[in-house]
Amino acid sequence: GAVVSQHPSRVICKSGTSVKIECRSLDFQATTMFWYRQFPKKSLMLMATSNEGSKATYEQGVEKDKFLINHASLTLSTLTVTSAHPEDSSFYICSANRGQGYEQYFGPGTRLTVT
Amino acid sequence: AQSVTQLDSQVPVFEEAPVELRCNYSSSVSVYLFWYVQYPNQGLQLLLKYLSGSTLVESINGFEAEFNKSQTSFHLRKPSVHISDTAEYFCAVSDANFGNEKLTFGTGTRLTIIP
Numbered sequence: 001g002a003v004v005s006q007h008p009s010r011v012i013c014k015s016g017t018s019v020k021i022e023c024r025s026l027d028f029q030a031t032t033m034f035w036y037r038q039f040p041k042k043s044l045m046l047m048a049t050s051n052e053g054s055k056a057t058y059e060q061g062v063e064k065d066k067f068l069i070n071h072a073s074l075t076l077s078t079l080t081v082t083s084a085h086p087e088d089s090s091f092y093i094c095s096a097n098r099g100q101g102y103e104q105y106f107g108p109g110t111r112l113t114v115t
Numbered sequence: 116a117q118s119v120t121q122l123d124s125q126v127p128v129f130e131e132a133p134v135e136l137r138c139n140y141s142s143s144v145s146v147y148l149f150w151y152v153q154y155p156n157q158g159l160q161l162l163l164k165y166l167s168g169s170t171l172v173e174s175i176n177g178f179e180a181e182f183n184k185s186q187t188s189f190h191l192r193k194p195s196v197h198i199s200d201t202a203e204y205f206c207a208v209s210d211a212n213f214g215n216e217k218l219t220f221g222t223g224t225r226l227t228i229i230p
Binding site: 004032041042043044045046049093095103104105106107108109 | 119124151156157158159160161205216217218219220221222223
């Protein structure tokens with residue numbers, strides 16, 4: 001099956017700093033990548049959908065200036081949490097597919113802790 | 116908009132016993148339904164899906180789920196579980212018009228197999 005990796009797997013940063021999370025499709029070209037956020041004992045919530053070479057589409061309630069998404073190539077998307085605060089602490093998961101209608105393949109997630 | 120309810124957050128089951136993980140959804144449009152499994156320290160993997168046709172769908176490792184439109188349910192079952200089935204299971208739904216895009220997830224059920 002297709003593999004999606006995320007780096008780092010966990011990160012701790014100080015309040016007010018920015019942190020970048022990478023999502024890579026290792027053995028296929030990802031036309032679309034998705035970013036989810038998961039709170040403890042809560043479901044995964046879609047934050048945004050990004051297509052290679054175009055601006056990300058954010059879900060309602062997600063601050064696009066705070067959660068910067070870049071999908072610069074067919075194998076890499078990045079999520080940058082800017083000016084992080086403790087309430088941004090969460091588990092961030094990305095997924096990727098080859099195009100609309102194809103299966104989404106999920107990364108293992110990144111646990112962000114903001115102190 | 117869709118929503119998914121997984122009432123059981125944790126399900127302990129003895130090895131070789133049967134199990135049912137419940138999933139109910141609500142939607143005003145036709146839906147596709149999915150079950151994902153997340154093993155420890157790994158990303159979500161698609162277990163099985165219902166798109167159309169037969170309401171009973173099966174996975175390669177013995178799980179099955181039945182789409183019941185009248186009860187808006189998609190419960191996951193296995194007649195005899197193994198230790199290796201220990202994982203978190205997520206039910207998800209998408210708008211059939213969008214295919215596999217924009218997945219809405221339930222809160223997950225942690226299945227623990229007791230030797």
